[in-house]
Amino acid sequence: MRDWQPFLGLPLWLWLFVIPTLVALACLLVPGPAGRILRPLQRLADRIYLGSGVLAAGFMLLILLLIVAQMVARWSNLTFPGSTEYAGYAMAATSFLALPHALTRGAHIRVSIFLNISPRIGLVLDAVAMWIAAITATYFARYAIKTNIFSKMLNDRTQGQDFVPEWLLSFFAMFATAPSKWGELWAKTGSEWVYTPVWLPQLPMSIGTVLLALALWDYLCRLLITRRSSITSEAVE
Known part of the structure; x- marks a missing residue:
């Protein structure tokens, strides 16, 4: 650090x-x-x-x-x-x-x-x-x-009962991904709800x-x- x-x-x-x-x-x-x-x-x-x-x-x-x-x-x-x-x-x-x-x-x-x-x-x-x-x-x-x-x-994921849609994570991941890989990123994105990753509320x-x-x-x-x-x-x- x-x-x-x-x-x-x-x-x-x-x-x-x-x-x-x-x-x-x-x-x-x-x-x-x-x-x-x-x-x-x-x-x-x-x-x-x-x-x-x-x-x-x-x-x-x-x-x-x-x-x-x-x-x-x-x-x-x-x-x-x-x-x-x-x-x-x-x-x-x-x-x-x-x-x-x-x-x-x-x-x-x-x-x-x-x-x-x-x-x-x-x-x-x-x-x-x-x-x-x-x-x-x-x-x-x-x-x-x-x-x-x-x-x-x-x-790291939260320990509570909160979930977020997977597409929301892919949306924010676009800002840290090269545009040439956006298609691959969204191809791997499903419609499920997942436990909230800690980095999302930390943004x-x-x-x-x-x-x-x-x-x-x-x-x-x-x-x-x-x-x-x-x-x-x-x-x-």
Whole structure:
């Protein structure tokens, strides 16, 4: 688990930590050109954060529907196998997919008592805290993805009564398979329901942590470009 294999000729830790830090330093030293270069990417990133929040809301709605289905099944003397597991998966997906959108809306807890000492000290402390948070989130995202990979390698399955259709697994497997092998992949796909592989409910965790790390690096760059925090809490009255 401590390997940092090369990617495109460079060690993975260089891509994940050093290069984003250099980009942040460029935003600090030359904010004008850096802002013009990053602005289109930031607009795209904002849409991604919003889409992740919408997905999180969808999974939250799914929790409600599962609860209602459990109630109806109980009243009808029917069984709903795996309902508890499905609700747990939906709750995990809601929590992780909401992370980047919640950050951009100021919903995360941020201790700002020291940021009010002076504007200059507040900027430095805010930038350092954001950089540490970005490093931590990137580290977490890297191991979340490795957890997915190991679960797939070990063919780990859930211990509950939850099942998923086999075609759903083939659909997600397409993203990790060369297009030339898609025909062979679907030819081997049946219509049966199988025990849920652990990597499937772990996917939202990996996606959410990757987007959180991206959002932290993004908003660190915005902070260094504009010299003020772009994370503002939405007032609720």
